[in-house]
Amino acid sequence: MLIDHPLLGPRDASEFIYMGDAKLLNRPNWKSQNSKTKFLDYGYLRKNPAGVHKELWYHEQGDRSWLLVTRNTVTHEILKVELARDTKGK
Amino acid sequence: MAKLDLKIKKPLDGYSKVINQIKIAEYQFDNLISLAIPLKTERKCKLNFKKSLGEPMPNIEKSIINKSGILGFRIGLDLLLVCNPSHSSFVKKTVPSLKQAFYITDQTGGWCGVRIDGDRVIEMLERICPLNLSQKIFAIGDVKRTIMDHLNVIIFRETEKKFILFSPSSSSGSFLKSIEISSSNI
Numbered sequence: 001m002l003i004d005h006p007l008l009g010p011r012d013a014s015e016f017i018y019m020g021d022a023k024l025l026n027r028p029n030w031k032s033q034n035s036k037t038k039f040l041d042y043g044y045l046r047k048n049p050a051g052v053h054k055e056l057w058y059h060e061q062g063d064r065s066w067l068l069v070t071r072n073t074v075t076h077e078i079l080k081v082e083l084a085r086d087t088k089g090k
Numbered sequence: 091m092a093k094l095d096l097k098i099k100k101p102l103d104g105y106s107k108v109i110n111q112i113k114i115a116e117y118q119f120d121n122l123i124s125l126a127i128p129l130k131t132e133r134k135c136k137l138n139f140k141k142s143l144g145e146p147m148p149n150i151e152k153s154i155i156n157k158s159g160i161l162g163f164r165i166g167l168d169l170l171l172v173c174n175p176s177h178s179s180f181v182k183k184t185v186p187s188l189k190q191a192f193y194i195t196d197q198t199g200g201w202c203g204v205r206i207d208g209d210r211v212i213e214m215l216e217r218i219c220p221l222n223l224s225q226k227i228f229a230i231g232d233v234k235r236t237i238m239d240h241l242n243v244i245i246f247r248e249t250e251k252k253f254i255l256f257s258p259s260s261s262s263g264s265f266l267k268s269i270e271i272s273s274s275n276i
Contacts, residue, residue, distance in 0.1 A: 007150055007167070008234075009227065012220035015237050061237040063150065063166035 003057060003069060004081050015061040021046050022054035022068050025084060050074050056084060101202035101259040102266060109273035112211055114266075117203030117254050121174040121181065125192040127167075138191035142184055143172070153233045153246060160184070163233040165244060171197070171256075201244075202262035204269060207252040210276055215253070217272040219243075225250060239268040 001013040023046075028038035051074055057067045066084035071077070106115040127135045139147035143162060145154040147170070153163035158177040164170045172188070174180040188194060206214070212223055218238040221228060228234065233246040241264065244256040257265040 010222070011236075014220060061242050062235050064169070065167065 019056040112208035117205040125170040142187040202259040
């Protein structure tokens with residue numbers, strides 16, 4: 001599988017580590033009223049879809065960047081790759 | 091007390107061999123340092139790099155070689171490596187100058203260099219390197235960090251058929267073996 005890195009071009013997936021669901025980018029506010037429930041959801045609950053999924057990949061054997069990859073988990077087709085730092089909070 | 095005569099021992103002890111017309115030799119250097127760009131100071135670092143090394147700070151996966159033979163390459167948005175083969179004033183002048191803008195870590199003992207050179211070098215690399223090695227994608231002077239035989243490697247293209255591979259010195263023996271085996275198998 002090739003991941004088309006936004007800065008470096010297509011790179012082999014063996015250079016990357018899969019770091020899980022991209023919902024980890026949106027950490028809940030600990031001051032919010034139902035923060036306990038939100039953190040349970042944030043830490044443990046995943047939708048795990050068979051289809052389009054947004055996920056985090058870390059380029060450990062490369063430039064050490066975090067990527068937000070939109071991938072179809074059924075076909076492994078990669079639909080979009082963005083730098084996580086550019087998408088945080090959007 | 092006996093007078094000690096200390097000598098630097100390189101990770102591959104000056105290894106050099108030719109296998110299938112590919113010359114494999116340890117690339118020896120005096121210093122290798124990493125430069126980290128502090129948050130929001132890229133402009134200051136660019137000016138400092140130019141002042142300290144006499145060449146503009148390279149873009150990501152690009153390199154420079156200055157008139158003293160010092161090699162600088164950028165392997166991440168905020169990370170560069172500078173390798174000094176033998177310039178004598180590097181530690182006394184260049185490093186203190188770079189320190190005015192960058193976070194610096196001495197990594198001289200952490201890395202080992204291997205220079206590979208020969209007509210069949212691409213054939214050899216294709217067996218272990220997942221990168222596209224065509225010159226359109228990986229031009230002379232480009233540098234990339236990747237994985238070869240499960241080991242972290244920084245590859246620098248010196249000419250069309252000459253490369254320097256930097257791997258962690260702790261696993262340099264294993265990496266050299268994989269280069270030798272790949273060269274024997276072409």
